Amino acid sequence: MDLQIHGQANASLPAAYRQVLVSWSIQGGLNPPVITHAKGCHFHDTNGKAYLDMTSGYVAVPLGHGHPKVVRAIQQQAERLCWVASSYFNDVRAEYAELLNRISPWSEGLRVHFASGGGEANDDAVKIARLVTRRPKVLTAYRSYHGSTIGGSALTGVDRWRDPLPNLPGMVKFFTPYPYRSPFHTREPAEESRRALQHLEQVLSHEGAHNVAAIVLEPMTGSSGMVIYPEGYLQGVRALCDRHGILLVYDEVMTGFGRTGAAFAATRLGVLPDLMSFAKGASSSYTPLGGVLVREGVASHFDTELFDVGHTHAGHVLAVAGGVAALRVYLEEGLFERALEIEGWLREGLGELQRRHPVVGDVRGLGAHFGLELVKDRETREPLVEWHHPGGSAPMKLFYGELMKRGVHAYGRYNVAMVSPPFVITREELSQGLEAFDAALSVVEAAL
Numbered sequence: 481m482d483l484q485i486h487g488q489a490n491a492s493l494p495a496a497y498r499q500v501l502v503s504w505s506i507q508g509g510l511n512p513p514v515i516t517h518a519k520g521c522h523f524h525d526t527n528g529k530a531y532l533d534m535t536s537g538y539v540a541v542p543l544g545h546g547h548p549k550v551v552r553a554i555q556q557q558a559e560r561l562c563w564v565a566s567s568y569f570n571d572v573r574a575e576y577a578e579l580l581n582r583i584s585p586w587s588e589g590l591r592v593h594f595a596s597g598g599g600e601a602n603d604d605a606v607k608i609a610r611l612v613t614r615r616p617k618v619l620t621a622y623r624s625y626h627g628s629t630i631g632g633s634a635l636t637g638v639d640r641w642r643d644p645l646p647n648l649p650g651m652v653k654f655f656t657p658y659p660y661r662s663p664f665h666t667r668e669p670a671e672e673s674r675r676a677l678q679h680l681e682q683v684l685s686h687e688g689a690h691n692v693a694a695i696v697l698e699p700m701t702g703s704s705g706m707v708i709y710p711e712g713y714l715q716g717v718r719a720l721c722d723r724h725g726i727l728l729v730y731d732e733v734m735t736g737f738g739r740t741g742a743a744f745a746a747t748r749l750g751v752l753p754d755l756m757s758f759a760k761g762a763s764s765s766y767t768p769l770g771g772v773l774v775r776e777g778v779a780s781h782f783d784t785e786l787f788d789v790g791h792t793h794a795g796h797v798l799a800v801a802g803g804v805a806a807l808r809v810y811l812e813e814g815l816f817e818r819a820l821e822i823e824g825w826l827r828e829g830l831g832e833l834q835r836r837h838p839v840v841g842d843v844r845g846l847g848a849h850f851g852l853e854l855v856k857d858r859e860t861r862e863p864l865v866e867w868h869h870p871g872g873s874a875p876m877k878l879f880y881g882e883l884m885k886r887g888v889h890a891y892g893r894y895n896v897a898m899v900s901p902p903f904v905i906t907r908e909e910l911s912q913g914l915e916a917f918d919a920a921l922s923v924v925e926a927a928l
């Protein structure tokens with residue numbers, strides 16, 4: 481996997497370090513830096529080295545690290561109440577629901593169900609859709625990532641989960657538009673949208689639309705390619721859902737809370753779903769908070785039917801207090817708008833990288849959320865590494881390794897490198913990060 485990080489030698493570490501299984505990595509030979517503390521857009525290791533974080537961790541800390549208002553709010557909440565059963569009412573949960581309604585894309589309002597992370601939230605979104613529609617099937621995109629739980633893995637389209645984990649019954653995949661590498665053999669975005677919608681209509685017809693509870697989509701894909709759907713596509717999906725009584729679920733785990741320059745990608749793109757899963761930026765990952773936002777017209781179903789979903793940590797008060805404090809900071813400091821400003825800086829800076837480096841085939845993104853698609857040849861668009869390359873790939877390891885050497889953290893998948901900095905990054909810090917990208921791209925090109 482490209483997430484595997486090889487840092488400077490830490491061979492003398494106590495054995496306990498290797499008794500922690502490291503996510504998404506072959507454990508043998510791993511040698512990542514040991515991170516001790518972080519502030520703003522930098523985190524620091526035991527060798528005293530600082531890393532500028534160009535992807536907000538896993539696109540998870542839009543506020544950067546150690547924002548004093550959020551830290552203080554969590555400390556104060558910890559002294560008052562950390563946890564209470566989710567069957568009770570609680571003032572912090574209510575405050576969060578009120579704040580969420582302030583940024584809701586739905587004029588009818590919303591209700592919130594809490595989870596601890598994105599995968600769990602997606603599992604719950606599917607459960608809610610099935611409870612509301614009493615239908616079994618769920619459609620998701622081949623090029624998608626929805627989490628590492630059993631449900632999230634089954635929803636996920638990329639192949640990395642398939643070998644050990646068979647799909648779950650009722651989970652059906654379809655192709656979505658990808659203008660740079662069209663699965664529908666088009667060269668024109670409007671045509672790409674049109675054919676992709678025809679394809680989806682055919683899938684619905686073969687699966688029986690009346691059996692389909694939900695279509696689950698990232699409104700723009702995240703780690704599985706940073707693909708932005710062409711104009712008309714999401715509108716078309718919305719229309720198909722309306723025609724067949726299917727609930728449209730957006731996975732806004734990555735795109736929610738300002739990442740695309742608006743509270744939600746739904747707001748930025750102007751096409752509204754019925755449910756949205758969220759996590760990551762909700763609390764800027766200061767506390768493990770996720771959940772599902774349900775528009776009022778759907779949530780009211782449960783006024784007379786059993787809401788048969790829950791977790792011990794659903795609405796964990798300390799976790800939600802982190803969410804309240806983070807959302808207050810986003811609003812008070814105008815950080816969703818800041819992500820729009822960063823979009824301008826990224827278009828300029830990444831555009832320049834594309835001009836300088838033939839290996840950069842495509843640059844695309846919204847807000848503070850961009851991807852660089854790397855290719856061997858710009859004319860043929862042959863990917864720098866294969867999409868389904870098992871176990872990572874030498875050129876991408878070289879790329880991320882060079883960034884690490886230069887004190888810059890970033891990640892991505894396959895041949896798409898992500899650039900999703902914290903919203904608090906300064907223009908100067910961003911330029912420093914992009915200089916490291918420039919150098920790392922040169923190293924990759926020299927090795928080609």
Ligand code: PLP
Pocket residue numbers: 538596597598599600602625626627628632698702703731732733734759760770
């Ligand atoms: N959905 C999307 C779009 C994601 O990007 C991720 C994580 O990267 C998830 C779901 C899973 O979230 P978590 O890792 O919090 O379970």
